[in-house]
Amino acid sequence: MGGWGFTKTWVKASPVQERVFSLVIQKGSVFTEGKLQPLNVGITEDGLLHLSPLELQGTQVIDASQHVVSPGFVDILADGPKNLTNDYHVFERFKLTDGVTTTLQLHGGRENPEEYHRFFDPKPHYTNYGVGIYVMGIRLAADLPHRLKHVEKMLAEGALSVSHSLEYQPTPYEEVKAYAQLARRYERPMFLHLRYSDKEHELDGVKEAIRLARETGVRMHIDHLHSTGGTFHMAEALDLIHEARQLGLDITTCVYPYSYWATYLHSKRFDDGWQERYNLAYDDLRLVGTQERISKKSFQYYRQHPGYLVAVPEGAMPFDTTIDLALQTDFCMIGSDGGIASLEAANSHPRGAGCFATALQHAQAIGMPLEKMLPKLTSMPADLIRRAVQNRGEIKEGAIADLTIFNPKTVQGLATVENPNTDSAGIKAVILNGKVAYQEGKILAEYGLPIRNSGRRA
């Protein structure tokens, strides 16, 4: 064995037989050091992990026989509700039941992350949470020097990333480069929704992201490559990223395990020519959260009334030529790019409630070992914001106990386009900051903490 990671001094100071942990998870298959290992997990009063092949005593015990004990899932593309209302709570609730312990809004984020924390930190949270700087939101309100000044201030205050969406808000290259330079200076990642999603130009968007990484040295994360950049040329897009990484550039990407995308009808994606761009007709579009199909008439209505999300047909991004190719690489992880926005019949892509369970089910369906898939849900996304989550994202001695216990045989996302508000199956328990937050289908408590780059904790 390559060592369990606990120190000899600890064993000497406090023999395991005498110690009583506040929580013990026994007989599980524990994902640690890249392998599934038969270990018992003890959690201290402080919410920290101890691993042992020996039996441990706990005030509370969870039997994890036949289950995998994984680091809690980290969702880097947890695009949250935009309103400062209680809907953040619904959004986090459906992440928790999908096994997510940390929801990070790094695709969109907020114009002012500190203001976000001032408002949200006093409130109860189902998951840990954090935000990046939403460049789209600040560009229209200030001139370029003021935008850059603002971004720098937010980075200095602890924002997790700089995020921009070039397809939705086309921006001159030099301006994007200036944001990337700031991100680099503060050692934060840049999250980019690429400039093009159409067949002719999508690879130009990938090349632009690589150029930004090359010219600035920024840690570049490309959002949902199968829906933007690699829909039609995934193999080529992956080759470009692979070559850039070979040159030492830090570029990663993510996918969500669904073969269809969804976006708002008022967005640029549905500007004139969309039928040809995506080879779709009106009645291919489904209004999410309902049984409704779009007609020419309703299309025009929803275009003029922002806020309606539609889904394209299943298979629009075929698994075998897009998502599955990306998942085979060691630089592609999982990001949901979604969240459930209301408690009933949400107009939200089902990935907001089922992304992570679906990813685990899908991995097994295509013969990918869990050992290969689990880092894509845990340590890889955590590593993108490494300084803010130094003690999370992995199961190891002394790490913070964010854990997800699931049954690999029954884990499954159950949310659908018609009914996105559905909890995933097979998630037995979620441990958040050392305490049981969700168990056997019941939400027990809200233990989420803010995640900031300063490492400050509430």
Ligand SMILES: [Zn+2]
């Ligand atoms: Zn996007």
